[in-house]
Amino acid sequence: MRAVVRILKDTFSLNDLSRGERIAFASFLVVIFLFPLFVRISYFRSVTIKFLLFAMYGLGWNLIGGYGGQVDLGQAKNVGFGAYATAIMMTWWGIPFWLTVPVGIMIAVLESFAVAYPMFRLRGHYFAIATLCVALVWQQLFLFWDWTGGARGIELPIKPIPNFAYMQFRAVGYHYFILALFLAEFFFMNWFRKSRMGYQLQAVRDNEDASASLGIDVTWTKVKAYLITAAMGAVGGSFYAVYHLYIDPRSVMQLDLSILIAMTAMVGGAGSIWGPILGAAILIPLDMYLGALFAGKGFYGIDFMIYAFIIMIIASQEPRGIWGIVEKIRGRARVSGS
Amino acid sequence: MDLAVQIATSGILMGLVFGLTALGLTLIFGVMDIVNFAHGEFLMIGMYSAYLTSTFLFLEPILSLPIAAGVGFALGIGVYYLLVKHLLSGPMVAQLFGTFGLMLFLRYFVMFILGPDPRTILHGFLVGKTLSIGAVAVDLSMVAAAGFSTGLFILVSWMIEGTKLGRALRATSIDTEAAGYMGINTEWMRALAWGIGGATAGIAGGLLANFYYITPTVGMLFTMIAFATVALGGFGSVRGAFVAGLIIGLIMMVAGQYLSHIKLAFVYFTYFLVVVIRPRGFFGW
Numbered sequence: 209m210r211a212v213v214r215i216l217k218d219t220f221s222l223n224d225l226s227r228g229e230r231i232a233f234a235s236f237l238v239v240i241f242l243f244p245l246f247v248r249i250s251y252f253r254s255v256t257i258k259f260l261l262f263a264m265y266g267l268g269w270n271l272i273g274g275y276g277g278q279v280d281l282g283q284a285k286n287v288g289f290g291a292y293a294t295a296i297m298m299t300w301w302g303i304p305f306w307l308t309v310p311v312g313i314m315i316a317v318l319e320s321f322a323v324a325y326p327m328f329r330l331r332g333h334y335f336a337i338a339t340l341c342v343a344l345v346w347q348q349l350f351l352f353w354d355w356t357g358g359a360r361g362i363e364l365p366i367k368p369i370p371n372f373a374y375m376q377f378r379a380v381g382y383h384y385f386i387l388a389l390f391l392a393e394f395f396f397m398n399w400f401r402k403s404r405m406g407y408q409l410q411a412v413r414d415n416e417d418a419s420a421s422l423g424i425d426v427t428w429t430k431v432k433a434y435l436i437t438a439a440m441g442a443v444g445g446s447f448y449a450v451y452h453l454y455i456d457p458r459s460v461m462q463l464d465l466s467i468l469i470a471m472t473a474m475v476g477g478a479g480s481i482w483g484p485i486l487g488a489a490i491l492i493p494l495d496m497y498l499g500a501l502f503a504g505k506g507f508y509g510i511d512f513m514i515y516a517f518i519i520m521i522i523a524s525q526e527p528r529g530i531w532g533i534v535e536k537i538r539g540r541a542r543v544s545g546s
Numbered sequence: 547m548d549l550a551v552q553i554a555t556s557g558i559l560m561g562l563v564f565g566l567t568a569l570g571l572t573l574i575f576g577v578m579d580i581v582n583f584a585h586g587e588f589l590m591i592g593m594y595s596a597y598l599t600s601t602f603l604f605l606e607p608i609l610s611l612p613i614a615a616g617v618g619f620a621l622g623i624g625v626y627y628l629l630v631k632h633l634l635s636g637p638m639v640a641q642l643f644g645t646f647g648l649m650l651f652l653r654y655f656v657m658f659i660l661g662p663d664p665r666t667i668l669h670g671f672l673v674g675k676t677l678s679i680g681a682v683a684v685d686l687s688m689v690a691a692a693g694f695s696t697g698l699f700i701l702v703s704w705m706i707e708g709t710k711l712g713r714a715l716r717a718t719s720i721d722t723e724a725a726g727y728m729g730i731n732t733e734w735m736r737a738l739a740w741g742i743g744g745a746t747a748g749i750a751g752g753l754l755a756n757f758y759y760i761t762p763t764v765g766m767l768f769t770m771i772a773f774a775t776v777a778l779g780g781f782g783s784v785r786g787a788f789v790a791g792l793i794i795g796l797i798m799m800v801a802g803q804y805l806s807h808i809k810l811a812f813v814y815f816t817y818f819l820v821v822v823i824r825p826r827g828f829f830g831w
């Protein structure tokens with residue numbers, strides 16, 4: 209009983225964070241909760257949903273990439289497993305959405321477990337490129353196979369009426385559903401970073417030899433983190449499938465997606481709980497705004513040029529991301545205040 | 547039997563070009579431990595240099611190689627001083643995304659200027675001709691590409707192994723600080739590694755342009771192949787890039803013969819298998 213209370217307290221308590229952070233987070237929650245009630249333009253709603261989805265992807269990636277320090281550039285394969293499990297089971301056998309999610313998670317976790325041990329023999333760039341290669345192998349296979357729809361992809365059936373079991377409702381429903389998923393992952397991460405495993409993972413990131421000498425099983429710690437990240441990616445993929453109602457290997461297993469997910473966490477600040485949220489809050493609206501700004505004006509590609517330019521500026525000027533800037537400003541304020 | 551020889555021949559020819567592409571990447575990695583996502587984009591720009599000079603200046607595509615090399619060299623040096631220099635102090639993740647941003651930027655810059663349509667070089671001494679020896683027929687421009695690649699590979703290897711400049715480069719890659727104390731301008735060595743990387747990728751692009759379609763997005767494929775090649779051969783190893791290039795060329799051609807849709811899956815999977823058995827690649831440090 210006491211253990212349960214402690215876990216709950218660790219999960220929902222933000223007491224170790226500063227007052228400013230808590231106030232900012234609370235106001236963020238209020239805004240995002242009331243957002244669809246006041247904003248009725250569907251474009252803005254879709255931007256917000258995409259933001260929440262990528263914040264969620266980023267939170268998952270942050271576990272292995274931020275707290276674990278292992279640069280995983282293959283998260284798209286897990287998104288793909290979740291999306292395909294949901295799409296195939298719902299389209300072919302009419303299985304309700306809720307039963308497909310655990311299947312997607314299981315596939316992603318089992319696959320990740322199969323490749324994790326050989327992969328964690330590698331470090332640094334070798335590891336990053338190995339994850340990338342594995343994800344690309346899966347993309348090629350999903351493009352090739354018939355039962356996944358190949359390059360044509362899968363279109364999910366549309367039910368005429370709002371339907372909870374098949375996750376079909378109006379845009380507001382998706383907003384609150386993804387918000388719930390996002391909050392679940394956020395509080396899980398909030399528990400994780402203070403858990404025994406979270407500290408072990410950060411110790412491994414900072415110094416593998418020292419943590420091994422303290423009795424931490426280095427590889428197993430990394431593998432566990434890798435599996436949790438995989439599960440989180442799969443959940444996001446399942447949501448993507450029922451939200452977009454169409455998936456193909458180019459949309460859910462693309463290399464660009466893997467990198468965008470990692471970038472979300474990196475631009476915001478990897479290894480901080482706010483990082484992925486800040487990163488998604490900047491990258492996703494920026495991407496969609498630039499896309500809309502130049503759409504149909506004959507300037508093909510200029511939106512990506514500006515986008516890429518901003519990424520290069522952040523990577524070269526503030527490699528710790530937006531959160532690094534915030535901490536710098538706070539540090540300066542503290543020095544001048546005291 | 548004929549088929550086997552045919553596949554092996556085109557595999558080796560393609561592999562030599564892959565080796566040349568990977569050479570620049572492995573050199574850059576060896577000197578400063580950074581993986582360049584924009585490497586295929588250098589190659590793509592080399593392709594366009596060859597295309598533009600041959601189409602608008604009516605120059606023989608093979609003669610446009612020095613232009614492709616010059617553009618690649620200037621691009622490499624420019625990228626080093628404007629971007630990479632500032633990335634080096636950051637963590638590995640920031641480096642990856644910095645060069646990824648560069649990749650996006652170059653790709654869409656070319657798309658912005660020249661449009662997204664695929665192009666091909668139509669006129670040229672080598673374009674569209676085949677060379678037949680017995681039952682084996684290969685694209686003449688592919689033979690030329692392989693020949694030039696091998697020559698250039700030997701030239702760059704000699705430069706690295708045999709010249710004073712090469713010794714300075716190797717010294718910088720082994721210990722930058724110590725090399726600096728010995729009076730080597732390490733800053734310039736690093737820039738030079740990017741310049742050589744850009745030039746070799748540019749030439750590889752100029753060679754590929756003779757028989758490969760040219761689009762702004764073609765770079766990604768070659769970046770991925772170059773990654774697999776470099777990692778297979780061992781990061782920083784010039785010899786490794788050569789051997790791994792040949793292996794990857796052969797795998798691609800053999801797999802392409804029977805399962806052409808997923809030939810790249812075999813390339814990536816081979817990389818995965820090799821590093822599982824030998825995490826440093828063939829010749830890694």
